[in-house]
Amino acid sequence: MVAAKPRNAFYAQSGGVTAVINASACGVIETARKHPDRIGKVYAGRHGILGALREDLIDTSKESVEAIRALRHTPAGAFGSARYKLKGLDQNRAEYERLIEVFRAHDIGYFFYNGGGDSQDTCHKVSQIGEELGYPVICVGVPKTIDNDLPHTDCCPGFGSVAKYVATSIREAGYDVASMAETSTKVFVLEVMGRHAGWITAACGLASEKAGEAPHILLFPEIPFDQAAFLARVDACVREYGHCVIGVSEGLHNADGSFMADSGMRDAFGHAQLGGVAPVIANLVKQHLGYKYHWAVADYLQRAARHIASKTDVKQAYAMGKAAVELALKGRNAVMPTIVRTSDVPYQWKVGSVALASVANIEHKLPRDYITADGFHITPKARRYLAPLIAGEDYPPYRDGLPDYVRLRLAPVKRKLKTDFAG
Amino acid sequence: MVAAKPRNAFYAQSGGVTAVINASACGVIETARKHPDRIGKVYAGRHGILGALREDLIDTSKESVEAIRALRHTPAGAFGSARYKLKGLDQNRAEYERLIEVFRAHDIGYFFYNGGGDSQDTCHKVSQIGEELGYPVICVGVPKTIDNDLPHTDCCPGFGSVAKYVATSIREAGYDVASMAETSTKVFVLEVMGRHAGWITAACGLASEKAGEAPHILLFPEIPFDQAAFLARVDACVREYGHCVIGVSEGLHNADGSFMADSGMRDAFGHAQLGGVAPVIANLVKQHLGYKYHWAVADYLQRAARHIASKTDVKQAYAMGKAAVELALKGRNAVMPTIVRTSDVPYQWKVGSVALASVANIEHKLPRDYITADGFHITPKARRYLAPLIAGEDYPPYRDGLPDYVRLRLAPVKRKLKTDFAG
Numbered sequence: 001m002v003a004a005k006p007r008n009a010f011y012a013q014s015g016g017v018t019a020v021i022n023a024s025a026c027g028v029i030e031t032a033r034k035h036p037d038r039i040g041k042v043y044a045g046r047h048g049i050l051g052a053l054r055e056d057l058i059d060t061s062k063e064s065v066e067a068i069r070a071l072r073h074t075p076a077g078a079f080g081s082a083r084y085k086l087k088g089l090d091q092n093r094a095e096y097e098r099l100i101e102v103f104r105a106h107d108i109g110y111f112f113y114n115g116g117g118d119s120q121d122t123c124h125k126v127s128q129i130g131e132e133l134g135y136p137v138i139c140v141g142v143p144k145t146i147d148n149d150l151p152h153t154d155c156c157p158g159f160g161s162v163a164k165y166v167a168t169s170i171r172e173a174g175y176d177v178a179s180m181a182e183t184s185t186k187v188f189v190l191e192v193m194g195r196h197a198g199w200i201t202a203a204c205g206l207a208s209e210k211a212g213e214a215p216h217i218l219l220f221p222e223i224p225f226d227q228a229a230f231l232a233r234v235d236a237c238v239r240e241y242g243h244c245v246i247g248v249s250e251g252l253h254n255a256d257g258s259f260m261a262d263s264g265m266r267d268a269f270g271h272a273q274l275g276g277v278a279p280v281i282a283n284l285v286k287q288h289l290g291y292k293y294h295w296a297v298a299d300y301l302q303r304a305a306r307h308i309a310s311k312t313d314v315k316q317a318y319a320m321g322k323a324a325v326e327l328a329l330k331g332r333n334a335v336m337p338t339i340v341r342t343s344d345v346p347y348q349w350k351v352g353s354v355a356l357a358s359v360a361n362i363e364h365k366l367p368r369d370y371i372t373a374d375g376f377h378i379t380p381k382a383r384r385y386l387a388p389l390i391a392g393e394d395y396p397p398y399r400d401g402l403p404d405y406v407r408l409r410l411a412p413v414k415r416k417l418k419t420d421f422a423g
Numbered sequence: 424m425v426a427a428k429p430r431n432a433f434y435a436q437s438g439g440v441t442a443v444i445n446a447s448a449c450g451v452i453e454t455a456r457k458h459p460d461r462i463g464k465v466y467a468g469r470h471g472i473l474g475a476l477r478e479d480l481i482d483t484s485k486e487s488v489e490a491i492r493a494l495r496h497t498p499a500g501a502f503g504s505a506r507y508k509l510k511g512l513d514q515n516r517a518e519y520e521r522l523i524e525v526f527r528a529h530d531i532g533y534f535f536y537n538g539g540g541d542s543q544d545t546c547h548k549v550s551q552i553g554e555e556l557g558y559p560v561i562c563v564g565v566p567k568t569i570d571n572d573l574p575h576t577d578c579c580p581g582f583g584s585v586a587k588y589v590a591t592s593i594r595e596a597g598y599d600v601a602s603m604a605e606t607s608t609k610v611f612v613l614e615v616m617g618r619h620a621g622w623i624t625a626a627c628g629l630a631s632e633k634a635g636e637a638p639h640i641l642l643f644p645e646i647p648f649d650q651a652a653f654l655a656r657v658d659a660c661v662r663e664y665g666h667c668v669i670g671v672s673e674g675l676h677n678a679d680g681s682f683m684a685d686s687g688m689r690d691a692f693g694h695a696q697l698g699g700v701a702p703v704i705a706n707l708v709k710q711h712l713g714y715k716y717h718w719a720v721a722d723y724l725q726r727a728a729r730h731i732a733s734k735t736d737v738k739q740a741y742a743m744g745k746a747a748v749e750l751a752l753k754g755r756n757a758v759m760p761t762i763v764r765t766s767d768v769p770y771q772w773k774v775g776s777v778a779l780a781s782v783a784n785i786e787h788k789l790p791r792d793y794i795t796a797d798g799f800h801i802t803p804k805a806r807r808y809l810a811p812l813i814a815g816e817d818y819p820p821y822r823d824g825l826p827d828y829v830r831l832r833l834a835p836v837k838r839k840l841k842t843d844f845a846g
Binding site for chain 2: 013016017019047050074075076077078080081082083084164167168169171172173175176177178179180182183184185188190206207276278279294295296297298299300301303304305306307308310387390391392393395398400401402403405
């Protein structure tokens, strides 16, 4: 029996980046390097899938062992990510055919696509068109999203580290406000990401272990904003504890569906301003209750905060990258590795897998019973689910007082096609 | 020779809190506990100096050795701080007399006041009036301010940790934006504290070690905002590096002195809104250059971020508390311990001291030669000064995935006076 010639792999990062998506890249590349008999080179897309469409590939074999290892502790997308969604096969068949053309030119036998729901859908379609065009390519998704909204997996790599960051930050701000409240700031508002689902908002709640501990109020995108109930709650909280700390989702909206962040801010020229929801909430408190406030908007800081990544999250991100390669080597096509929880306390999990066909267009929503009946906090059930995901610290190395993150060489692969991508 | 009876000490926290002011409290209390022959109990003011005026004292002797040790890793003001400035002696002599009355009732022989310039001034005045009223009390200031604006000390405890936080955060956000820029966010703005001095803004600059690394542009409160020059710089940066990361002081102002954060934002009812300077800058970029942006406002997160405190800062904060007690025991009245830098590389420092009389009303300003000639970044001289202050990590312990900060018992001292504070 003659061993098949090894084929190359293509890896791409997609959508909003996270503190640990590079840990998944590390898992893919380190695992592939252990199988030179089966996998030749791992090429990465410069700027995600655009790299494939443009035939702009990065040769990861030019990166040292140390550089690839350092991906494990480096946030964001080392090869460049892209917000680029391939259209449906019937609408833009040419794009998929171009992908296959590039894959064929570079003998890509494995496609690893590291992203959220849309990317898993794309990955699935590429496997279908590969088959149709008689070009066999094994397509395996690698889950990633801070929004924690992928189905069939207990959680998504990226989420646990944001969760740890927001819970830590709101606890720290809570200590600050408690110190200041007697003569100064009484209300503090932290705006967090998660426009459509309240997973990150819920994670803020972990910081509050006893009554009176910050955060005192959470405002979820799942619960339409009730101004009267909210203000009454803030006032009661300040009267009882002297201060009030609020975690609010950027996606908080009114009963009519309009986003609170859009509620009428205008600049000096009358232009609508998207000023964030935190200042809107803070100003409401000031106007109606008169309390002095401060507010913060964490924005990218929360999803890039590798310095306080969850060890559990880093491990799982790496494991997903590793498992993707192992699934591919087993010939499993059009699948995505998943995290399967087997026990809450002690927390135990294993790697599973799911067909990509069943991932597309399903959102893993925050269950209503994770939110208290009054809509302003999380339940013990939510805590049981969330707590293990932020467990453990995984500090990056430091140099001169700052995290020492790697910058790769990003050596280009010589182009083979004469055609450019017209998309 | 008969030893004098030990007298009690009074410790109070003042003004905006920091990640390490409790480390100074730890230094004061642990050092005082080593000298029971000289210092009886250490009482702390509940809500700073208000605790003395109201005779609302906390008995720190009721706190365990472990709880006091844990102050070293706990952010914010464990005893409560206060934004409360005593007026001049001639304007409000009654307040100072009340302080001395409370001190006399509780046999306070030592007053340790942990704060910024105003607090050092108050501390000085208390020492004067004590003398006048024939009530001897040794008054020693303990320096604290994230603004780094106290004179005669190389730096201020609290600043180094904010500096480390903002430099780390803007580096991380820089990696994020670089990943996203091809198809999405090209410009990122981080707003940091420091309304009157650009020390914290300057610290952001440490993250950029080579051309092209974030942050690309810094906007200092010392440099009036030049919109045309700024926009040209942003555009050039995006064209050269694909993205642009900006650190901006909350105190950025126009040539006419008006704050950029006040530039005309109105809510739906026409009320002026203080929406932060970051969204104003981001919107300018969007309107004039059309680039997609994101922005963050770190606010209290930056000064409460004990999870990423500078080890140098923690050590210095503790050393200042310790030195304050040692100065007091030497009978040094109306002084403040200082940090004296003896070498940049390797960084070396020792404890000095300065008369409180020379601290009042002098601001340690960011030297113009710490800012580049074009006004948009820091010079090598600034780096040499700033770099050692963020050196080293000093992680708090974690429990269940979150920093395990202490909450003290805060047991009250029985009141002895029948009069209330009328202030």
